[in-house]
Amino acid sequence: MIRYNLKCAQAHDFDSWFQSSEAYETLRAAGHVTCPVCGSGQVEKLLMAPAVRPARSAATPPVQPPAPSLSQPQNDREQALAALRAQVEANSEYVGMNFVTEARAMHDGTAPERAIYGEAKPEEAKKLIEDGVPVAPLPFLPKRKAN
Incomplete structure:
Protein backbone atom coordinates (compact mmCIF):
# COMPACT_ATOMS: atom_id res chain seq x y z
CA MET A 1 0.00 0.00 0.00
CA ILE A 2 1.12 3.53 -0.73
CA ARG A 3 -0.23 6.81 0.62
CA TYR A 4 -0.24 9.84 -1.62
CA ASN A 5 -0.69 13.45 -0.61
CA LEU A 6 -3.06 14.90 -3.20
CA LYS A 7 -4.36 18.33 -4.21
CA CYS A 8 -7.37 19.21 -6.36
CA ALA A 9 -7.77 22.08 -8.84
CA GLN A 10 -9.51 24.08 -6.06
CA ALA A 11 -6.37 23.76 -3.86
CA HIS A 12 -7.91 21.32 -1.34
CA ASP A 13 -5.19 19.10 0.17
CA PHE A 14 -6.05 15.52 1.12
CA ASP A 15 -4.45 12.09 1.15
CA SER A 16 -5.48 8.61 0.12
CA TRP A 17 -4.12 5.07 0.10
CA PHE A 18 -3.61 3.04 -3.08
CA GLN A 19 -2.51 -0.52 -3.74
CA SER A 20 0.34 0.71 -5.95
CA SER A 21 1.39 3.67 -8.09
CA GLU A 22 -0.10 1.86 -11.10
CA ALA A 23 -3.41 1.48 -9.24
CA TYR A 24 -3.42 5.23 -8.52
CA GLU A 25 -2.81 6.06 -12.19
CA THR A 26 -5.51 3.64 -13.34
CA LEU A 27 -8.09 5.00 -10.89
CA ARG A 28 -7.19 8.63 -11.68
CA ALA A 29 -7.44 8.02 -15.44
CA ALA A 30 -10.88 6.43 -14.94
CA GLY A 31 -12.06 9.47 -12.93
CA HIS A 32 -12.33 7.59 -9.63
CA VAL A 33 -9.91 9.81 -7.71
CA THR A 34 -11.85 12.90 -6.62
CA CYS A 35 -11.55 15.60 -3.99
CA PRO A 36 -13.58 14.74 -0.84
CA VAL A 37 -14.33 18.44 -0.29
CA CYS A 38 -15.49 19.69 -3.71
CA GLY A 39 -15.69 16.51 -5.81
CA SER A 40 -13.23 17.76 -8.44
CA GLY A 41 -11.66 15.04 -10.56
CA GLN A 42 -8.68 17.26 -11.40
CA VAL A 43 -6.32 15.79 -8.81
CA GLU A 44 -2.54 15.75 -8.74
CA LYS A 45 0.03 14.16 -6.47
CA LEU A 46 2.06 16.48 -4.24
CA LEU A 47 5.77 16.15 -3.63
CA MET A 48 6.30 13.65 -0.84
CA ALA A 49 9.24 12.56 1.25
CA PRO A 50 9.60 8.81 1.76
CA ALA A 51 8.86 7.46 5.21
CA VAL A 52 12.25 6.10 6.30
CA ARG A 53 12.69 4.56 9.71
CA PRO A 54 15.70 5.76 11.70
CA ALA A 55 18.41 3.29 12.63
CA ARG A 56 17.68 1.21 15.71
CA SER A 57 20.64 2.77 17.48
CA ALA A 58 19.12 6.26 17.39
CA ALA A 59 19.18 7.68 20.91
CA THR A 60 15.93 9.68 20.78
CA PRO A 61 12.83 8.87 18.78
CA PRO A 62 11.57 11.59 16.42
CA VAL A 63 8.98 13.92 17.90
CA GLN A 64 5.58 13.41 16.32
CA PRO A 65 3.32 16.45 16.06
CA PRO A 66 0.08 15.97 18.00
CA ALA A 67 -2.76 14.56 15.96
CA PRO A 68 -5.63 16.99 15.36
CA SER A 69 -8.63 16.53 17.60
CA LEU A 70 -11.46 14.88 15.68
CA SER A 71 -14.01 16.17 18.18
CA GLN A 72 -13.19 19.87 17.61
CA PRO A 73 -13.77 21.86 14.39
CA GLN A 74 -10.50 22.30 12.50
CA ASN A 75 -11.47 25.05 10.02
CA ASP A 76 -14.14 27.66 9.23
CA ARG A 77 -16.38 25.18 7.38
CA GLU A 78 -16.34 22.71 10.25
CA GLN A 79 -17.07 25.54 12.71
CA ALA A 80 -20.04 26.69 10.58
CA LEU A 81 -21.39 23.12 10.44
CA ALA A 82 -20.96 22.76 14.20
CA ALA A 83 -22.87 26.03 14.76
CA LEU A 84 -25.64 24.89 12.39
CA ARG A 85 -25.87 21.55 14.17
CA LYS A 126 -37.45 12.00 -2.36
CA LYS A 127 -41.07 10.84 -2.01
CA LEU A 128 -41.72 13.49 0.67
CA ILE A 129 -40.37 16.19 -1.64
CA GLU A 130 -42.44 14.87 -4.58
CA ASP A 131 -45.54 15.00 -2.36
CA GLY A 132 -44.86 18.65 -1.47
CA VAL A 133 -43.75 18.06 2.12
CA PRO A 134 -41.19 20.80 2.93
CA VAL A 135 -38.01 18.95 3.96
CA ALA A 136 -34.31 19.57 3.44
CA PRO A 137 -31.27 17.36 4.00
CA LEU A 138 -28.88 18.37 6.78
CA PRO A 139 -25.13 18.32 6.11
CA PHE A 140 -24.31 16.22 9.16
CA LEU A 141 -25.12 12.85 10.70
CA PRO A 142 -27.08 12.48 13.94
CA LYS A 143 -25.09 12.03 17.15
CA ARG A 144 -25.43 8.33 17.70
CA LYS A 145 -22.88 5.60 17.96
CA ALA A 146 -22.16 4.23 14.50
CA ASN A 147 -19.83 1.37 15.46
Whole structure:
Protein backbone atom coordinates (compact mmCIF):
# COMPACT_ATOMS: atom_id res chain seq x y z
CA MET A 1 0.00 0.00 0.00
CA ILE A 2 1.12 3.53 -0.73
CA ARG A 3 -0.23 6.81 0.62
CA TYR A 4 -0.24 9.84 -1.62
CA ASN A 5 -0.69 13.45 -0.61
CA LEU A 6 -3.06 14.90 -3.20
CA LYS A 7 -4.36 18.33 -4.21
CA CYS A 8 -7.37 19.21 -6.36
CA ALA A 9 -7.77 22.08 -8.84
CA GLN A 10 -9.51 24.08 -6.06
CA ALA A 11 -6.37 23.76 -3.86
CA HIS A 12 -7.91 21.32 -1.34
CA ASP A 13 -5.19 19.10 0.17
CA PHE A 14 -6.05 15.52 1.12
CA ASP A 15 -4.45 12.09 1.15
CA SER A 16 -5.48 8.61 0.12
CA TRP A 17 -4.12 5.07 0.10
CA PHE A 18 -3.61 3.04 -3.08
CA GLN A 19 -2.51 -0.52 -3.74
CA SER A 20 0.34 0.71 -5.95
CA SER A 21 1.39 3.67 -8.09
CA GLU A 22 -0.10 1.86 -11.10
CA ALA A 23 -3.41 1.48 -9.24
CA TYR A 24 -3.42 5.23 -8.52
CA GLU A 25 -2.81 6.06 -12.19
CA THR A 26 -5.51 3.64 -13.34
CA LEU A 27 -8.09 5.00 -10.89
CA ARG A 28 -7.19 8.63 -11.68
CA ALA A 29 -7.44 8.02 -15.44
CA ALA A 30 -10.88 6.43 -14.94
CA GLY A 31 -12.06 9.47 -12.93
CA HIS A 32 -12.33 7.59 -9.63
CA VAL A 33 -9.91 9.81 -7.71
CA THR A 34 -11.85 12.90 -6.62
CA CYS A 35 -11.55 15.60 -3.99
CA PRO A 36 -13.58 14.74 -0.84
CA VAL A 37 -14.33 18.44 -0.29
CA CYS A 38 -15.49 19.69 -3.71
CA GLY A 39 -15.69 16.51 -5.81
CA SER A 40 -13.23 17.76 -8.44
CA GLY A 41 -11.66 15.04 -10.56
CA GLN A 42 -8.68 17.26 -11.40
CA VAL A 43 -6.32 15.79 -8.81
CA GLU A 44 -2.54 15.75 -8.74
CA LYS A 45 0.03 14.16 -6.47
CA LEU A 46 2.06 16.48 -4.24
CA LEU A 47 5.77 16.15 -3.63
CA MET A 48 6.30 13.65 -0.84
CA ALA A 49 9.24 12.56 1.25
CA PRO A 50 9.60 8.81 1.76
CA ALA A 51 8.86 7.46 5.21
CA VAL A 52 12.25 6.10 6.30
CA ARG A 53 12.69 4.56 9.71
CA PRO A 54 15.70 5.76 11.70
CA ALA A 55 18.41 3.29 12.63
CA ARG A 56 17.68 1.21 15.71
CA SER A 57 20.64 2.77 17.48
CA ALA A 58 19.12 6.26 17.39
CA ALA A 59 19.18 7.68 20.91
CA THR A 60 15.93 9.68 20.78
CA PRO A 61 12.83 8.87 18.78
CA PRO A 62 11.57 11.59 16.42
CA VAL A 63 8.98 13.92 17.90
CA GLN A 64 5.58 13.41 16.32
CA PRO A 65 3.32 16.45 16.06
CA PRO A 66 0.08 15.97 18.00
CA ALA A 67 -2.76 14.56 15.96
CA PRO A 68 -5.63 16.99 15.36
CA SER A 69 -8.63 16.53 17.60
CA LEU A 70 -11.46 14.88 15.68
CA SER A 71 -14.01 16.17 18.18
CA GLN A 72 -13.19 19.87 17.61
CA PRO A 73 -13.77 21.86 14.39
CA GLN A 74 -10.50 22.30 12.50
CA ASN A 75 -11.47 25.05 10.02
CA ASP A 76 -14.14 27.66 9.23
CA ARG A 77 -16.38 25.18 7.38
CA GLU A 78 -16.34 22.71 10.25
CA GLN A 79 -17.07 25.54 12.71
CA ALA A 80 -20.04 26.69 10.58
CA LEU A 81 -21.39 23.12 10.44
CA ALA A 82 -20.96 22.76 14.20
CA ALA A 83 -22.87 26.03 14.76
CA LEU A 84 -25.64 24.89 12.39
CA ARG A 85 -25.87 21.55 14.17
CA ALA A 86 -26.08 23.25 17.59
CA GLN A 87 -28.84 25.56 16.34
CA VAL A 88 -30.85 22.66 14.84
CA GLU A 89 -30.48 20.55 17.99
CA ALA A 90 -31.41 23.46 20.28
CA ASN A 91 -34.48 24.54 18.31
CA SER A 92 -35.99 21.29 17.07
CA GLU A 93 -36.95 17.81 18.20
CA TYR A 94 -35.02 14.72 17.12
CA VAL A 95 -37.50 12.09 15.94
CA GLY A 96 -34.97 9.56 14.62
CA MET A 97 -36.22 7.02 12.12
CA ASN A 98 -39.80 8.31 12.60
CA PHE A 99 -38.94 11.44 10.60
CA VAL A 100 -40.91 10.47 7.49
CA THR A 101 -44.02 9.57 9.48
CA GLU A 102 -43.84 12.72 11.61
CA ALA A 103 -43.17 15.04 8.64
CA ARG A 104 -46.05 13.55 6.65
CA ALA A 105 -48.43 13.75 9.65
CA MET A 106 -47.60 17.43 10.19
CA HIS A 107 -48.06 18.12 6.47
CA ASP A 108 -51.44 16.34 6.49
CA GLY A 109 -52.53 18.24 9.62
CA THR A 110 -52.90 15.14 11.83
CA ALA A 111 -49.98 16.15 14.08
CA PRO A 112 -49.11 19.55 15.54
CA GLU A 113 -46.53 21.50 13.54
CA ARG A 114 -43.12 21.81 15.14
CA ALA A 115 -39.49 21.85 14.10
CA ILE A 116 -38.17 18.31 13.77
CA TYR A 117 -35.12 16.55 12.41
CA GLY A 118 -34.32 12.89 12.01
CA GLU A 119 -33.34 10.20 9.58
CA ALA A 120 -34.86 9.04 6.32
CA LYS A 121 -33.78 6.77 3.51
CA PRO A 122 -33.02 8.69 0.29
CA GLU A 123 -36.00 7.22 -1.54
CA GLU A 124 -38.33 8.17 1.35
CA ALA A 125 -37.01 11.75 1.40
CA LYS A 126 -37.45 12.00 -2.36
CA LYS A 127 -41.07 10.84 -2.01
CA LEU A 128 -41.72 13.49 0.67
CA ILE A 129 -40.37 16.19 -1.64
CA GLU A 130 -42.44 14.87 -4.58
CA ASP A 131 -45.54 15.00 -2.36
CA GLY A 132 -44.86 18.65 -1.47
CA VAL A 133 -43.75 18.06 2.12
CA PRO A 134 -41.19 20.80 2.93
CA VAL A 135 -38.01 18.95 3.96
CA ALA A 136 -34.31 19.57 3.44
CA PRO A 137 -31.27 17.36 4.00
CA LEU A 138 -28.88 18.37 6.78
CA PRO A 139 -25.13 18.32 6.11
CA PHE A 140 -24.31 16.22 9.16
CA LEU A 141 -25.12 12.85 10.70
CA PRO A 142 -27.08 12.48 13.94
CA LYS A 143 -25.09 12.03 17.15
CA ARG A 144 -25.43 8.33 17.70
CA LYS A 145 -22.88 5.60 17.96
CA ALA A 146 -22.16 4.23 14.50
CA ASN A 147 -19.83 1.37 15.46
